[in-house]
Amino acid sequence: MIETKDKILDAAEKAFADGGYAATSLRSIMAGAGVNVAAVHYYFRSKEALLEAVLMRRMETSNRERLRLLEEYEAGLAGRRPAVEEVLRAFLSPTFRMVAEPAQGGYPFVRLLGRLQAESDLLPNIVQSRLGPVLLRFADALRRALPDLAPNELFLRARLAMGATAQVMRDAPMIKSLAGAQDGALPDWNSMMERVIPFLSAGFHAPVEAHRFHTAGAVTAKESK
Amino acid sequence: MIETKDKILDAAEKAFADGGYAATSLRSIMAGAGVNVAAVHYYFRSKEALLEAVLMRRMETSNRERLRLLEEYEAGLAGRRPAVEEVLRAFLSPTFRMVAEPAQGGYPFVRLLGRLQAESDLLPNIVQSRLGPVLLRFADALRRALPDLAPNELFLRARLAMGATAQVMRDAPMIKSLAGAQDGALPDWNSMMERVIPFLSAGFHAPVEAHRFHTAGAVTAKESK
DNA sequence: GTCTATAACTTGATAGAC
DNA sequence: GTCTATCAAGTTATAGAC
Numbered sequence A, B: 001m002i003e004t005k006d007k008i009l010d011a012a013e014k015a016f017a018d019g020g021y022a023a024t025s026l027r028s029i030m031a032g033a034g035v036n037v038a039a040v041h042y043y044f045r046s047k048e049a050l051l052e053a054v055l056m057r058r059m060e061t062s063n064r065e066r067l068r069l070l071e072e073y074e075a076g077l078a079g080r081r082p083a084v085e086e087v088l089r090a091f092l093s094p095t096f097r098m099v100a101e102p103a104q105g106g107y108p109f110v111r112l113l114g115r116l117q118a119e120s121d122l123l124p125n126i127v128q129s130r131l132g133p134v135l136l137r138f139a140d141a142l143r144r145a146l147p148d149l150a151p152n153e154l155f156l157r158a159r160l161a162m163g164a165t166a167q168v169m170r171d172a173p174m175i176k177s178l179a180g181a182q183d184g185a186l187p188d189w190n191s192m193m194e195r196v197i198p199f200l201s202a203g204f205h206a207p208v209e210a211h212r213f214h215t216a217g218a219v220t221a222k223e224s225k
Numbered sequence C: 001g002t003c004t005a006t007a008a009c010t011t012g013a014t015a016g017a018c
Numbered sequence D: 001g002t003c004t005a006t007c008a009a010g011t012t013a014t015a016g017a018c
Helices: A004-019 A026-033 A039-043 A047-075 A084-100 A106-118 A125-145 A151-170 A172-181 A189-205 A217-221 B004-019 B026-033 B039-043 B047-075 B084-100 B106-118 B125-145 B151-170 B172-181 B189-205 B217-221
Strands: none
Touching: A004 A026, A004 A039, A004 A047, A004 A106, A026 A039, A026 A047, A047 A084, A047 A106, A047 A125, A084 A106, A084 A125, A084 A151, A084 A189, A106 A151, A106 A172, A106 B106, A106 B151, A125 A151, A151 A172, A151 A189, A151 B106, A151 B151, A151 B189, A189 B151, A189 B189, B004 B026, B004 B039, B004 B047, B004 B106, B026 B039, B026 B047, B047 B084, B047 B106, B047 B125, B084 B106, B084 B125, B084 B151, B084 B189, B106 B151, B106 B172, B125 B151, B151 B172, B151 B189
């Protein structure tokens, strides 16, 4: 039988993903879990601690997996320059794999991650502190994959990539049908990831435009009537 | 002197951008505006109506401008295929211009837009219904700019682009210093936009990968020990 | 138009019986 | 461990004086 603690975590995960953190009351969560309101304070200390527990439950293994995949890939390089696609794949595949495992219930979790990307003031410090080193590690790999890109520019593009990915995660319900509609098959999250990666990779490889304030005459220069 | 109504809208815009909709109380908004709590119910009907008013105040002109720029560009094409960069520029420049105008106070507004992209269940219907036609119009332009891209794929990439842009908008405070640090000059949002567009455009033009489930052996196939 | 006062309700959290 | 009962605080919203 499922532990009460896990039932609460499952319900909270889903509720936070659906409604966001601030707008979701503990009462509605406990109603969804079918347990009493007081239980959440018994197992977790507070609402914030509950969110933290929801995140930690799955993120720990994801982060480990990310680092493992990256190191494995780099080990096979023998000094050659890493490919952006592979670095991205090492980072994204643990998350996408989570969605693909129906029993894992990682599906709402991914949506929650997408949301918290926007409500980032909520991402508890502890999570930030655990994700931080992983991000640094991947930033370093990207830097070596794109040695000619200014650090400034790399940082901006990394943010763009994070935002794009978070959007797909938030859109999961919509995207799900989209992915499956292709040939009537079941949604295939691995192939979905393989459609996201080319977009991001191409973005990272895009040439850095020289400033061109009003060169696009037809659009930006036609201010005056 | 500034109207009370506008003082409320300004304060609400900033507060919602800072803390999100659900987590921000009307009381804190009114404290920031320096007016009484009852005023908000006099001028606006409810908290939700206030959010709606905040959005409508600036989005109406932005949307008009977007359509104007797009039509102007297409008029000059004389039947040639539109360029992705120019379609994106027509869509994005009204927003980025808003940030660039300090007096306009559009700065918090853009952050708010970035947030609501994630809390999209909150985006009031009216706003959705006004933005919808604009999105359809631009989707059509993109379709003509990329006639070889499957509609399925175009849709996914459009979502990715929206997410990436929203992230930059949310990051505005951080990005601001980044943009200015480049050569000690003041933050230049026009050039920031010109750094975002190549990323997105390259993403749209990326080749559609054939499915390659486990071809990236080093990373995805090394499941078994 | 702007304020005070307060209604009506929901929230997170706790104490204590079982 | 799980429940009921309840607290204290904060919420949106309204009624009515000025």
